[in-house]
Amino acid sequence: MHPELLNNSIFLRYYNQWQEDPTSIVFAPIAEYLQIYGMLDEAIKVCLEGLKNHPDLVSGRLALAKAYVRKMDFEKAREELRRVLILMPDQEKALELMAQVDKELSPTPKTKQPIGWETVTMAKIYASQGHLHKAREVYQAILQREPANSEAIQGLASLESEG
Template sequence: MATDSSRLDVLRRRVQQDPASIAFAPLAEELRRAGDNFEAVRVCLAGLEHHPAFLSARVTLGRALAALEQFQEARTEFEYVLRVAPDNLLASRSLTELEAQLLRAEPQRNATLEELETWLAQIEADKAARASGARDTVPEKSS
C-alpha cells in the first residue's frame, strides 16, 4: 500500500526531535500500512516505553506483529487492549482475524502431522521386518 512519504518524513522528524512524542503512534501505523512491519514494531516498542497506556499504538503493534507471524505476541497485545477497553472494536476485530487465520492454518498442520505419523509407522514396520529377516514393506526404487 502506498503511503505519503512526506507525511512519513514529518512524523519521523517529530519523533526524532522528541522521542517521547505521541507522534510515534501515527508513524508506526503509517509504516505498518506501507508494509514496513519490522520498523513499525520498533517504533511502537520505543514509543510505548514513554506511553504504555496508548491503546491504539498497542493495536498497531499487534497488527504489525501478526503480519510478521508473531502470533502469540500479537494476541497478547490485542488481549491487553480488550482487558483495558472491552469495547475497542479494532482490537476485537484484529483478534478475531488473527484467530481465524490460525484456525485456517490448523487443518494444514494436522495434515502434516498425520503424514509424519504415517511415515513413522512405516519406518517402524520396516525396522521390525528387517529385524525378523523379512524384506522391506516399501519396495526399493530400481535404477
C-alpha cells in the same frame, strides 16, 4: 527508509516531531505508515520504543498488534490485543483482529476441543466493568477446565482479595 515516505509530508511531520521529542505519542502513526510500506520490523521497533514511554497508549498497542498480525506472529499479536481490550473492551478494531488471530491459532477442526466462551480476557473485561460476580464465575469455569491456568488463578485470587 522507503523512498515514498520521504515524499509524504504527513509522515515527515510525524517523523520530525518524533526526532525532536522521542517521548511523543506520534510513534503510533509512524508505525502505521511503516506498515503500509511493508516495513514491519521497523514498525515493531518503533512501537516497542514508543510504548516504553506510553505503555497504555491504545493506538500504539494496536499498531504493534497489527504489525505482529502482518508478520504472522499471532501469539504476540494476541498478547497486545488482550492489553488493548483490557484498556478499551469495546475497541472495534481490536475485537476484529482478535477474532482473526483466534481463528489463525485455533486447532484444525479434527483436533478442536470444545471449550466454553469463558476466557481470562472475558473475566478481566467483566471485572473492569464492575461485574465482579460474573468475572468470578468466568475464572471458576476456566479453572474447572484448566486447573493449572496461572492467569485464572491470579485473577480469581485478586477478586477474592478485593472482597
